[in-house]
Amino acid sequence: MASEGHRSERLRIVLVEDDEPIRRRLAAILAAWQGAALVAECGTLAEALQAIKAKEFDLLVTDLKLPDGNGIEAIRLLRQTRPDAEAMVISVMTDERIVLDAIEAGAAGYLLKDADSIDLIEAITDVMAGRSPISSRIARVLVRRLSERGDIAAEPAPDKPHLTPREMDILWGIAKGFTYAELAERLNMSRQTVPVHIRNIYRKLQASNRSEAVFEATRLGLIRL
Structure with a gap:
């Protein structure tokens, strides 16, 4: 012990x-x-x-x-x-x-x-x-509750990071819970390329996992769930 x-x-x-x-x-x-x-x-x-x-x-x-x-x-x-x-x-x-x-x-x-x-x-x-x-669907629950309480709206509008169109496509896929393989198939891209784009998204959103990325993207107004 x-x-x-x-x-x-x-x-x-x-x-x-x-x-x-x-x-x-x-x-x-x-x-x-x-x-x-x-x-x-x-x-x-x-x-x-x-x-x-x-x-x-x-x-x-x-x-x-x-x-x-x-x-x-x-x-x-x-x-x-x-x-x-x-x-x-x-x-x-x-x-x-x-x-x-x-x-x-x-x-x-x-x-x-x-x-x-x-x-x-x-x-x-x-x-x-x-x-x-936190799974993406659970992150949506938390974001919705924060929005209802006004916690998100009360914050000063932050500068939005610039995501490329391809990164936005992948961000939407992350929010919907798609796996790397599903993202690659849906977006007609290499399976090995997906993690590269995801790392860039995490870096720009200052997130360490997909749930944080979805939460930050929603808070910043990049996507609406």
Whole structure:
């Protein structure tokens, strides 16, 4: 067991997912990742709460809709008992109230279950680096809520970065959740060229992932969701 204040070299993860096939798929992705160690797999809220109390770990990856409760309760317990650990949601739920409740409870990221293995590992890496990976559809929920509250409109109008027409096409694709392969096919371009354009978009928008890019582009008025 690692001493207090010292995190083991491998990221210790507790996974909470009630759907067994999905849990196995996510567990397999994490097991194949050399940078992580899966210390508990939970299928119910009760199991999750027990794991949070009993295990030493760095990250909680949890679904929300569980057979005996809501994963938000697990996130709240995590914040109370293990403030140094992080929490990330993987769910099919996009209801605005649930999304906001999960983030307010302490979730540092919110992915939809259509994320593939690369997205999952990238998202976990982002969370542990202090960033907040959020699926594009969830980012839209947050942008809409900020707009309703006037938080975006109240800010001074910033200078808009210049994106080329091709970069704007790719930005729209990012906002719609297309993969690199889908973007390449839709825009009739090389699969290897897409990441180059995306890196340029991230640099211009000062974003570190697709969710931040969508959020910034919306805030700046470059796109409307």
